[in-house]
Amino acid sequence: MLRIRNLESGYGTLRVLKGVSMHVNPGEIVTIIGANGSGKSTLLATVSGILRPAAGEILFGGDSISGLPAEKTVHRGCALVPEGRQIFGTMTVKENLILGAYPARKKLGRDGIKAGLERIYGYFPKLKEREGQLGGTLSGGEQQMLAIGRALMSGPRLLMLDEPSTGLAPIIVKAIFRIISRLRDEGNTILLVEQNARAALAVADRGYVIETGQIILEGSSGELLNNNDVQRAYLGKDYKSISE
Amino acid sequence: MAFEQVLQYILSGVTNGSIYAIVAIGFNIVYNTTGIINFAQGEFLMLGGMTAISLSQFMPLPLAILFAVIITSLAGAMIDFVFIRRLRNPSVLMMIIVTIGLSIVIREMALHIWDEKVRSLPYFTGSEVTSISILGAYISPQVLWVLGVCGLMVLLLGLFFRYTATGRSMRACSSNKTAAGLCGINTGNMVTISFMLSAAMGALAGCVISPITQTQYDSGTSLAIKGFTVAILGGMGNSTGAVVGGLLIGMLESFSISVLPMAYKDAISLAILILILFIRPSGLFGSREESALKEF
Ligand SMILES: Nc1ncnc2c1ncn2[C@@H]1O[C@H](COP(=O)(O)OP(=O)(O)OP(=O)(O)O)[C@@H](O)[C@H]1O
Ligand SMILES: [Mg+2]
Numbered sequence: 001m002l003r004i005r006n007l008e009s010g011y012g013t014l015r016v017l018k019g020v021s022m023h024v025n026p027g028e029i030v031t032i033i034g035a036n037g038s039g040k041s042t043l044l045a046t047v048s049g050i051l052r053p054a055a056g057e058i059l060f061g062g063d064s065i066s067g068l069p070a071e072k073t074v075h076r077g078c079a080l081v082p083e084g085r086q087i088f089g090t091m092t093v094k095e096n097l098i099l100g101a102y103p104a105r106k107k108l109g110r111d112g113i114k115a116g117l118e119r120i121y122g123y124f125p126k127l128k129e130r131e132g133q134l135g136g137t138l139s140g141g142e143q144q145m146l147a148i149g150r151a152l153m154s155g156p157r158l159l160m161l162d163e164p165s166t167g168l169a170p171i172i173v174k175a176i177f178r179i180i181s182r183l184r185d186e187g188n189t190i191l192l193v194e195q196n197a198r199a200a201l202a203v204a205d206r207g208y209v210i211e212t213g214q215i216i217l218e219g220s221s222g223e224l225l226n227n228n229d230v231q232r233a234y235l236g237k238d239y240k241s242i243s244e
Numbered sequence: 245m246a247f248e249q250v251l252q253y254i255l256s257g258v259t260n261g262s263i264y265a266i267v268a269i270g271f272n273i274v275y276n277t278t279g280i281i282n283f284a285q286g287e288f289l290m291l292g293g294m295t296a297i298s299l300s301q302f303m304p305l306p307l308a309i310l311f312a313v314i315i316t317s318l319a320g321a322m323i324d325f326v327f328i329r330r331l332r333n334p335s336v337l338m339m340i341i342v343t344i345g346l347s348i349v350i351r352e353m354a355l356h357i358w359d360e361k362v363r364s365l366p367y368f369t370g371s372e373v374t375s376i377s378i379l380g381a382y383i384s385p386q387v388l389w390v391l392g393v394c395g396l397m398v399l400l401l402g403l404f405f406r407y408t409a410t411g412r413s414m415r416a417c418s419s420n421k422t423a424a425g426l427c428g429i430n431t432g433n434m435v436t437i438s439f440m441l442s443a444a445m446g447a448l449a450g451c452v453i454s455p456i457t458q459t460q461y462d463s464g465t466s467l468a469i470k471g472f473t474v475a476i477l478g479g480m481g482n483s484t485g486a487v488v489g490g491l492l493i494g495m496l497e498s499f500s501i502s503v504l505p506m507a508y509k510d511a512i513s514l515a516i517l518i519l520i521l522f523i524r525p526s527g528l529f530g531s532r533e534e535s536a537l538k539e540f
Contacts, residue, residue: 050422070425080426088419091412099416103428105409154428
């Protein structure tokens with residue numbers, strides 16, 4: 001579905017990604033874990049077309065999407081739920097969702113968009129209650145649900161999530177991850193960036209570990225969960241508990 | 245004050261008020277897409293009026309107005325293509341300063357194209373002496389044209405922004421540009437459309453008011469100041485607010501003449517502008533909630 005080779009990208013002269021290679025197969029949840037500033041958001045921003053890559057290749061469904069601007073990338077079926085949610089704060093919940101269907105509005109038509117809304121309200125009943133409320137006045141958790149719902153409205157082939165759990169109460173985090181595994185069970189393909197490595201590896205099929213712009217480790221979720229370095233650096237276990 | 249006199253003041257207030265409202269609505273269109281205030285908006289009215297006046301010598305009035313609207317709207321598109329689009333990562337402040345510069349350039353260009361003479365379009369129906377009597381007060385039929393065009397614009401724009409995919413996308417661009425891109429909206433094109441639309445509306449307004457207010461190379465400036473005041477008073481981006489704000493200011497101005505010397509007429513709207521900015525920056529109709537979520 002998604003294949004990235006030797007991707008280099010950054011901001012101005014600052015090179016953040018230094019040759020990243022990875023792939024996502026159809027129907028998988030793949031997670032990328034890494035510390036603050038390791039380049040996770042930069043990677044997703046480059047794939048989604050917000051940033052232009054300096055070098056390397058991004059193939060989506062076999063076609064190159066390197067350097068394609070964001071509005072065209074989403075038309076191909078590659079949707080991003082960005083870091084910090086980025087919802088339309090001055091527009092209602094319903095309008096936010098309808099805008100999410102913009103790339104597919106011709107294909108879906110009026111009825112398709114209505115069905116899409118109902119589908120999202122099925123995942124997040126809270127959003128239905130808040131339908132007419134301005135997006136900016138929602139709670140953090142509701143905003144995250146709205147951001148995910150908006151990205152799903154276009155019926156993307158690949159859904160990329162950038163730290164959906166940031167700043168949310170544990171119970172909300174749980175709810176969000178439950179939706180993520182439900183989406184996978186329904187056949188969606190998901191690329192999940194997380195700092196919450198434990199939760200991410202619990203739902204993911206495979207994972208990559210990124211450090212200062214390079215992939216240093218990859219494997220199935222089980223392998224990564226049992227890897228000593230991962231346990232120490234990202235799962236908060238110290239030497240003693242590992243050796244026990 | 246005699247009843248007829250009060251009525252006369254009200255009617256003149258309503259007339260000027262709806263003119264200000266139309267200018268304010270032009271500000272709102274660009275603001276609703278880009279979050280910027282296009283200070284060249286007044287110049288669109290002037291360009292529309294002047295172009296129609298020149299064209300009306302070669303063709304019937306409706307055709308001249310149609311072409312003036314099209315030409316001005318192309319000028320609006322050009323402003324976006326040549327200037328706004330070229331700015332890299334423009335800040336809101338930067339774009340506002342560019343539009344102030346543009347308003348000066350357009351005014352000077354108009355002076356070279358047309359000279360400094362005052363002109364006007366003929367009255368759409370009747371002439372300057374035709375008048376309709378309403379309960380003893382007299383108004384020109386052109387006033388009804390102004391009111392009708394203003395009302396129609398407000399109605400159509402309201403529907404456009406709320407219910408069409410393009411209108412909604414334009415609002416999305418002003419709310420969050422990155423997110424709009426991620427939703428597949430070509431933000432650059434939306435900005436172009438908003439400049440074209442506000443230029444077209446401005447040009448049409450410039451034509452309708454020309455018989456009453458007359459048109460000159462610099463007649464856009466004072467209109468822009470009034471329109472800006474009204475837009476702020478009504479709440480930036482709010483069309484209904486623009487109409488109510490316009491009528492309010494128009495009325496205040498027209499009644500002020502009966503108590504204050506004529507020269508203070510313009511000072512009134514500026515005083516109001518300063519007052520609103522102090523007391524209620526979100527305007528009469530802008531929701532405080534919403535303006536707290538806006539960057540500017
Ligand atoms: N807009 C920007 N301009 C310049 N440098 C940036 C910008 N955004 C991020 N960076 C830098 O790029 C590096 C990687 O940032 P990135 O946002 O990709 O990290 P991240 O892995 O997503 O971190 P976090 O977990 O905190 O979200 C950091 O060193 C950061 O300072
Ligand atoms: Mg990040």
